[in-house]
Amino acid sequence: MGLPPADTGNSLLDWLNGRLVDLVHFERRFDPFFRPAFDAVLREPLSRLTTNVINIRRSDQGLKLAEERIQLDEEAHLQDIIDTFRAQMSKLWTPGHFERGGNTKTHGIVRAEFKVRDDLPAHMRRGIFTEPRTYPAWVRFSGPGPYVTPDIDDVGFMSMSIKLMGVPGAKLLDNEKYTQDLFGTSVPTFVSPDTRANAHLQHWSLKNAQLFYFFNFRETHALDGIMNLLWTKTQTSPLESEYFSCVPYLLGEGQAMQYSFRSRLTTRTRVPRVPRRPPDNYLRDAMVATLANQDVEFDVLLQVQTDPFLMPVENSAVMWPTRLSPRVPAAVLRIPKQTFDSPEQLAFARVLSYNPWHCIAEHRPLGNVSRARKRMYYELSALRQKMNDVQHCEPTGDEVFPGFTVPARSVT
Numbered sequence: 001m002g003l004p005p006a007d008t009g010n011s012l013l014d015w016l017n018g019r020l021v022d023l024v025h026f027e028r029r030f031d032p033f034f035r036p037a038f039d040a041v042l043r044e045p046l047s048r049l050t051t052n053v054i055n056i057r058r059s060d061q062g063l064k065l066a067e068e069r070i071q072l073d074e075e076a077h078l079q080d081i082i083d084t085f086r087a088q089m090s091k092l093w094t095p096g097h098f099e100r101g102g103n104t105k106t107h108g109i110v111r112a113e114f115k116v117r118d119d120l121p122a123h124m125r126r127g128i129f130t131e132p133r134t135y136p137a138w139v140r141f142s143g144p145g146p147y148v149t150p151d152i153d154d155v156g157f158m159s160m161s162i163k164l165m166g167v168p169g170a171k172l173l174d175n176e177k178y179t180q181d182l183f184g185t186s187v188p189t190f191v192s193p194d195t196r197a198n199a200h201l202q203h204w205s206l207k208n209a210q211l212f213y214f215f216n217f218r219e220t221h222a223l224d225g226i227m228n229l230l231w232t233k234t235q236t237s238p239l240e241s242e243y244f245s246c247v248p249y250l251l252g253e254g255q256a257m258q259y260s261f262r263s264r265l266t267t268r269t270r271v272p273r274v275p276r277r278p279p280d281n282y283l284r285d286a287m288v289a290t291l292a293n294q295d296v297e298f299d300v301l302l303q304v305q306t307d308p309f310l311m312p313v314e315n316s317a318v319m320w321p322t323r324l325s326p327r328v329p330a331a332v333l334r335i336p337k338q339t340f341d342s343p344e345q346l347a348f349a350r351v352l353s354y355n356p357w358h359c360i361a362e363h364r365p366l367g368n369v370s371r372a373r374k375r376m377y378y379e380l381s382a383l384r385q386k387m388n389d390v391q392h393c394e395p396t397g398d399e400v401f402p403g404f405t406v407p408a409r410s411v412t
Contacts, residue, residue: 002149004092006209017209028152029275031234036268043230047188050230051319054223055310058318063308066248066256071314071368077195078372084202085380088146091206098387101380103159104145107238107284109349110291111397112137112335114164114300120330124302126252127362128167128180129330135164135180136397139335140349141238141287146205150280155210156232157186158283160243160261161354162333165397172364173357173374176394181358184243184261187231189224190316195372197221224317237269237286239296239335247316248305248366249356256305256313256366258320260327261298265290288341296335301327316369345401351393353381 006017063069071077085101093099118132125131140161143154162182171177192198192213204213214225235241243261251257269286272278279285290296303325305311311320355377356365365373385392 003147003153004208006207008207008209008212013209013212017211020211024155025153028156028234029277031156032236032271032274035233039233047227047230047319048321050223050227051321054227054318057223058309058312058315060309061314063313065305065308066250066254066313066366067308068313068366068368068371071194071196074195074368074371077199078376080199081195081202081372082376082379084199084206085376086383088202088206089380089383092146093387095387096389098384099148100142100145100384102145103142103161105143105148105154106346106349107141107143107158107281108287108340109138109140109345109352110287110335110340111338112139112162112333114162114331114333116331117329121328123255124251124304124328124330126255127250127360128164129251129302135166137165137333138163138352138395138397138399139333140352140354141283143283150277151283152234152278156234157228158235158238158241158243159183159185160238162261163352163354163358163395165395167360169360171357172359172361173355173378175353175378175392176358179358179394180360180363181354181356182245182259183354183356184245184259186235186241186243187228188244188246188260188319189227190246190369191228192221192224192369193315193317195368198369198372227317227319234271234274235283236271237290238283239263239287239290240265240268243298247356247370248311248313249359249370250362250364250366251302251304252362256311258303258305259330260301260303261333262301264297264299284341288339291335291338291340293337295337298333298335299329300331300333302330303327313367316367342402348399348401350388351385351390352395353377353385353392355381 006014008014089101113134114137115134116129116132142159144157164180166178167180192201201213204210214221240263245259248256248258272282306325312318357374
């Protein structure tokens with residue numbers, strides 16, 4: 001489906017939203033010709049400048065390292081978010097064809113292995129990083145949502161969700177026993193600072209007019225919008241990006257971290273036919289072409305919180321500065337050469353539930369956005385699977401699909 005028209009209740013706002021979307025779509029056709037140079041020279045300094053301005057406007061809550069604080073009316077904001085997501089999903093999809101409320105379009109779900117390095121500093125050897133070992137994984141690459149659109153018409157970022165299997169220990173969400181889920185988006189900060197703001201965003205999303213969340217007179221989120229604009233672009237391939245957790249997690253009790261995934265691929269796939277219209281699923285096509293010929297590896301990097309104000313737990317729209325805490329290589333995510341685009345394997349993504357609370361206690365999600373995700377992801381996943389008449393599945397890593405050749409595994 002394409003992007004539905006805005007439905008704000010105001011014909012002028014609907015028209016303005018349509019023209020702004022047209023402008024974004026026009027820019028996306030020419031973006032590949034200038035974006036590499038822009039990113040190389042200007043993206044990082046402009047991101048630091050935007051972060052500095054955001055921090056000037058913030059107040060210090062006096063939190064300690066890895067300390068959380070329940071926000072005012074947090075549960076009410078969470079319920080508002082869930083109710084709006086339910087309304088939008090029911091508005092967009094019909095039973096049997098329900099999609100996720102976010103990270104909606106599946107570019108591909110691929111088999112992988114997650115290999116922990118043997119040279120981690122002692123303070124980072126916590127949880128799944130305690131010792132060198134390898135976990136099997138299913139990795140889902142997706143578009144932003146809440147719609148399923150031609151790739152050139154989405155908002156310009158991608159997501160990856162990693163489900164590690166064979167992870168020992170009790171889990172904080174007990175509907176899966178042996179998994180640890182990890183998440184990343186190609187923008188280093190979350191789209192909103194907290195659940196209160198996210199509730200506002202979801203109301204604009206229900207009206208198909210998300211741009212007005214960032215730029216409105218009542219409560220502007222222009223700086224968050226600028227940060228997202230610096231990192232959204234016409235993507236070349238899900239296998240060629242860098243992905244960020246955006247929100248913090250424990251790295252052992254009393255220590256907070258964010259993590260990221262950085263592709264080791266140095267070449268970039270040419271976006272076909274630009275400035276004309278590329279194929280609707282050109283991002284999946286790029287994945288298919290790459291994995292038909294080679295393995296792909298991502299470095300898994302950990303960034304430990306060292307300043308509770310400049311690296312906040314309760315504000316997810318602030319980029320943690322690497323000058324205060326560098327990103328340290330901790331593992332390698334290896335995606336072996338494979339065929340993955342059979343209808344059966346793509347459908348497999350629909351029975352999986354990813355939730356950051358599928359985790360061991362040493363990696364408990366931190367902050368109000370993460371606290372909200374526990375119930376929100378659980379309830380919306382249950383709704384989607386109920387409407388599609390499919391059962392929740394905890395994978396083992398041994399699943400095989402037509403046309404799929406099982407790659408060599410070095411699971412320890």
